[in-house]
Amino acid sequence: MAHNENALTLSVVLPVFNGGDSLRRCLEALCAANSGSEAMEIIVVDDGSSDGSADIARTLGARVVPSGGHALGPAAARNVGAREAKGDLLLFVDADVLVAADALGRVLDSFEDEDLGAVFGSYDDTPLEENDASLYMNLRHHHGHRVPSENAATFWTGLGAVRRKAFLSIGGFDLDNFPYPSVEDIDLGQRLRASGVRIRRDPNLLGTHLKRWSWRTVIHTDIFRRARPWAEMMIAHPGRFTDLNVARSEQWKALLAGSWLLLIALSAWGLLPLWMIAAGFALVLLVNHSLTLVFLRAKGPRFALVGMLFHQLYFLYAAATYTGCRVHRLMSGPSRTGSA
Numbered sequence: 479m480a481h482n483e484n485a486l487t488l489s490v491v492l493p494v495f496n497g498g499d500s501l502r503r504c505l506e507a508l509c510a511a512n513s514g515s516e517a518m519e520i521i522v523v524d525d526g527s528s529d530g531s532a533d534i535a536r537t538l539g540a541r542v543v544p545s546g547g548h549a550l551g552p553a554a555a556r557n558v559g560a561r562e563a564k565g566d567l568l569l570f571v572d573a574d575v576l577v578a579a580d581a582l583g584r585v586l587d588s589f590e591d592e593d594l595g596a597v598f599g600s601y602d603d604t605p606l607e608e609n610d611a612s613l614y615m616n617l618r619h620h621h622g623h624r625v626p627s628e629n630a631a632t633f634w635t636g637l638g639a640v641r642r643k644a645f646l647s648i649g650g651f652d653l654d655n656f657p658y659p660s661v662e663d664i665d666l667g668q669r670l671r672a673s674g675v676r677i678r679r680d681p682n683l684l685g686t687h688l689k690r691w692s693w694r695t696v697i698h699t700d701i702f703r704r705a706r707p708w709a710e711m712m713i714a715h716p717g718r719f720t721d722l723n724v725a726r727s728e729q730w731k732a733l734l735a736g737s738w739l740l741l742i743a744l745s746a747w748g749l750l751p752l753w754m755i756a757a758g759f760a761l762v763l764l765v766n767h768s769l770t771l772v773f774l775r776a777k778g779p780r781f782a783l784v785g786m787l788f789h790q791l792y793f794l795y796a797a798a799t800y801t802g803c804r805v806h807r808l809m810s811g812p813s814r815t816g817s818a
Contacts (some may be wrong), residue, residue: 486589487517488582489565489642493545493555494535495525497573500688505538507576511583518582521562523555553651553662556635560645568642570635575685577637578602584683585639595675596667598630598638599623599683603776611691613777614785618792619687621772622722627679631721633667637685644675660703665711668718693788700792705799712800713807723796731765735793738762762790 490508494501505520512518522535526548535542543562545555552572560568569585571577581599588597600623605616623634633640648669656662667677704723712719720726738758744750763770763786773782 485517486567486586487565488519488567488569488586488639489559489563490518490520490569490571491523491556491559491563492520492540492571492573493523493525493552493559494527494531494573495549495552496527496529497531497534498529500574501531502534502538503576503688504571504573505535505540508571508582509538511577511579511581517565519563519565521559523559523562525550525552525555551653551657552635552659553656554653557650557653560642560650563642566642567639568645569639570637571685572636574688575601575636576688578684578686581637581683581685584680588678588680588683589639589641593676594678595644596633596638596640596670597678597680597683598634599636599680599685600634601636601687602684603772605687607688607690608777609690609692610781610784610788611693611696612689613773613781614788615689615691615696616687617772617776617785618769618789621769623679624681624768625679626681627721628676630677630679631667631671631719632664633670633677635663635666636687637683638663640670641675644670644673648673656707658703660707661711664708664719668711668715697795701795701799705796706803709800709803710807713804732793732797734762734765735790736797738790739794762786 492501492504497504501522505522508520520535520540522532522540522542523545524532524535524542525545532542541562543558545558547554556570567585567589569582584599585597588594601616601619603617603620605612607613607616645666648666650666651662652665652669653662656665670677708719708724712724722728738761741750741758742755745752745755766786766789769789770782770786773785
């Protein structure tokens with residue numbers, strides 16, 4: 479990648495396993511976002527695809543690198559891509575994300591700050607899949623990343639960039655503690671921070687998510703790929719995780735969700751008047767007003783109601799998962815998950 483003497487070069491690292499049409503659209507969006515003024519290479523790490531993903535990537539100008547196995551997972555594939563990359567910066571993009579037209583420029587502009595080590599963005603508020611579960615997951619993520627930060631405590635690989643030297647210096651993604659896709663990017667952010675790297679959260683660095691969710695996959699992912707490994711890291715390293723889903727404000731909202739469930743039960747048993755259920759939900763909407771407004775603006779009152787009702791269930795099963803992990807730790811002793 480030829481570049482000016484002082485210009486940073488960018489390597490997009492994109493893991494894929496049977497990406498199909500989503501991969502094609504992802505690569506087309508990346509090519510469209512590259513105005514030609516940026517020095518950029520696209521490395522697609524093929525994790526043993528059987529659907530012609532490698533051919534799609536080559537046709538669109540990407541350099542295809544095999545992961546060295548079959549379905550090793552995106553973290554392993556990203557590590558392979560990072561080692562192959564030639565750029566100063568690594569931009570991780572998921573194969574089902576369409577980067578916004580200004581995304582590459584925003585990334586490069588961010589690193590004009592020489593003290594910055596990493597930056598990550600968010601899904602936008604216009605997901606292409608419009609069933610309720612997909613809208614909920616994508617808009618919840620968009621809302622969670624809405625507040626900018628110059629010293630974020632985490633990282634996100636759906637659309638996030640890091641200086642290659644900093645990434646390699648900490649050994650990349652931890653494949654021992656995170657053998658399947660879960661919170662390996664959050665762990666990476668923590669280890670980057672521990673090494674002195676400053677991470678920016680830029681809510682205007684956006685991508686459109688193509689994934690279709692069902693309520694079953696939402697619950698399974700939230701519990702087994704997010705809440706459980708995240709809880710294990712929080713227990714192993716008290717006080718390190720204070721951002722996004724585990725911020726103190728979110729913990730209070732989870733307590734409110736539990737209180738509302740108790741109020742429903744007491745009202746159903748005739749111990750409290752039924753109108754208190756509605757009053758309790760009004761308080762829920764008020765406390766969660768910013769997310770309620772995101773849901774309302776995106777798809778109107780019906781979806782806002784569905785989304786906020788499910789969000790209370792999310793608080794309940796996330797809190798129950800954390801409590802279960804805490805009890806398990808007390809009974810069995812420390813584990814290795816979430817290495818520093």
